[in-house]
Amino acid sequence: MLNYESVLNNRITEIQPSGIRKFFDIAATMEDVISLGVGEPDFETPWKIRNAAIMSLEGGKTSYTSNRGLAPLREEISAYLRRKYSLSYEPKSEILVTVGGSEAIDAAVRSVVNDGDEVIIPQPSYVCYVPMVLMAGGVPVIIRNKAENDFKLTAAELREKITPKTKAIILPYPSNPTGAIMEKADYEEIEKLISGTDIILISDEIYSELTFNGKHHVSPASVGNLRERTIVINGFSKAFSMTGWRLGYVCAPKEIIAQITKLHQYSIMCAPTTSQYAAITALRDCDMDVEAMIEEYDMRRKLMVYGFNEIGLECREPEGAFYVFPSIQSTGMTSEEFCEKLLEEERVALVPGTAFGECGEGYVRASYCYSTDHIKTAIERTGNFLKNL
Amino acid sequence: MNIQILKLLSKDARMSAKELSVITGLTEEEVETEIKDMTKEGLIRACKAVIDWEKLDDGYVSALVDLKVTPKPGYGFEDVAKKVARYKEVESVYLLSGVSDLCVIVKCRNFQEVSRFVSKELAVMEGITSTKTQFVMRRYKELDVALDVESNDERGVVSSC
Numbered sequence: 001m002l003n004y005e006s007v008l009n010n011r012i013t014e015i016q017p018s019g020i021r022k023f024f025d026i027a028a029t030m031e032d033v034i035s036l037g038v039g040e041p042d043f044e045t046p047w048k049i050r051n052a053a054i055m056s057l058e059g060g061k062t063s064y065t066s067n068r069g070l071a072p073l074r075e076e077i078s079a080y081l082r083r084k085y086s087l088s089y090e091p092k093s094e095i096l097v098t099v100g101g102s103e104a105i106d107a108a109v110r111s112v113v114n115d116g117d118e119v120i121i122p123q124p125s126y127v128c129y130v131p132m133v134l135m136a137g138g139v140p141v142i143i144r145n146k147a148e149n150d151f152k153l154t155a156a157e158l159r160e161k162i163t164p165k166t167k168a169i170i171l172p173y174p175s176n177p178t179g180a181i182m183e184k185a186d187y188e189e190i191e192k193l194i195s196g197t198d199i200i201l202i203s204d205e206i207y208s209e210l211t212f213n214g215k216h217h218v219s220p221a222s223v224g225n226l227r228e229r230t231i232v233i234n235g236f237s238k239a240f241s242m243t244g245w246r247l248g249y250v251c252a253p254k255e256i257i258a259q260i261t262k263l264h265q266y267s268i269m270c271a272p273t274t275s276q277y278a279a280i281t282a283l284r285d286c287d288m289d290v291e292a293m294i295e296e297y298d299m300r301r302k303l304m305v306y307g308f309n310e311i312g313l314e315c316r317e318p319e320g321a322f323y324v325f326p327s328i329q330s331t332g333m334t335s336e337e338f339c340e341k342l343l344e345e346e347r348v349a350l351v352p353g354t355a356f357g358e359c360g361e362g363y364v365r366a367s368y369c370y371s372t373d374h375i376k377t378a379i380e381r382t383g384n385f386l387k388n389l
Numbered sequence: 390m391n392i393q394i395l396k397l398l399s400k401d402a403r404m405s406a407k408e409l410s411v412i413t414g415l416t417e418e419e420v421e422t423e424i425k426d427m428t429k430e431g432l433i434r435a436c437k438a439v440i441d442w443e444k445l446d447d448g449y450v451s452a453l454v455d456l457k458v459t460p461k462p463g464y465g466f467e468d469v470a471k472k473v474a475r476y477k478e479v480e481s482v483y484l485l486s487g488v489s490d491l492c493v494i495v496k497c498r499n500f501q502e503v504s505r506f507v508s509k510e511l512a513v514m515e516g517i518t519s520t521k522t523q524f525v526m527r528r529y530k531e532l533d534v535a536l537d538v539e540s541n542d543e544r545g546v547v548s549s550c
Contacts, residue, residue, distance in 0.1 A: 018549070023547075024547050024548075027546045027547045028545060028546050028547070030546070033546050035546045035547060037545075037546055037547030037548065038544045038545060038546070038547065038548050039548050039549065039550045040544055040548070040550070042542070042544070126549065126550065127549045127550075176550070177549075295396075298412075299397065299412050302411050302412045303408060303411055303412065306411040349546050349547050351547055351548075351549060355549045356549065372401070
């Protein structure tokens, strides 16, 4: 019998599976659960986009595309980023279409990180950054975003963590799970701190369409001279409700994209062709669909923030993504205890804040990718749970 | 007048003043005053549920009846349109561009009632020169609501993405 421990790659075997897997597994098997636990849109992909995919299949567009993605798609991405975020990327050499934002993050990390390089990761944040840095041979350095800073990343916090070994900083804003956004002034402070260094910014902007209260998403690549050191990651999953299509993109100066292209070319070949054709329509013709979805999210967001505060869970008003991140500290429970008991007693599923890093302790994540009736029922039941404590 | 309240109510008329106040940032009293004023001004006409009558055996049948109308000097199509609208059987009346002049949606308990209504009331009305009745066979979408799809959430229960 093979000794698998000795044959497998240490770098992979040493990565710990997510600690709250147990809770996820329990939740997944329970019936009649009312969940606020899912981080993907409840809307179907707008019909125009689905139809464009069908038309491309009918037209026999079933072969590989260029490694970097369909040229017209890259042109649309370039135009879209200019129009929305004042970014300027050359479609031929500075944009690469990927299999979702996830591939883009992985490739971006691998393209810059050498063994032993430190990568600063603000938390609470999406779970993939730490394992991806580890798999690339890097050393994750965690910054704890604080509630009193509205979970933003501050230059002061960064200053404490930057060392001569710092290779890159992950910027996951708008944030899953906190809903925090970064504004121009926030990035200007960071620019002052890192200008003159070789530190790379990996900016995961997958929630960029989802900002509220009149705030618009700011990409660090549009601030001062940060463009030269920024890798912008975005995609279609959240903005166009296209999670299952697996389509994202990465933009950066051509010297970086040339390296990322090699990773992509040898491990992926090209992003799904059908999804690429659909995405052209998403960028060209779907402003109205996106606006309607954002309007709906905004309404739910306000009802949810109000609802949690009303039942006694302190909840800040997040300005981005589609999550709220209420504090459960008043209950004296840990996040996991709270979520397990709430699930057991009231059949409501929330995600413990610790799923997004240790500093998520004391918080839970609730997604508003659900109908208002669903949200109201979930909050009502959570209210009952609190009353019976 | 408050467009945001109108938009929200047009999507879900059951929204309470409390909920509307949370979403718009107005106080509950301000929301109530706005709604009262907009109702008085005739902007908000009614609040009704969208019902899938086909799920019931004794639902309704509807027909789209296109009318050709001789316009009356001084009144145009107004006169006929308003007269048609008075009938209980008539759900909607629209003035159209193109071949027909008016489109009337007629709603009755069965086919016979619709045909009787069209032949005895509409076809013989002064000013109406022809009728073309098309029965509704099936409804797929009404007032923005898709009727033939059941919501089916295939997403998992929890995820970290």
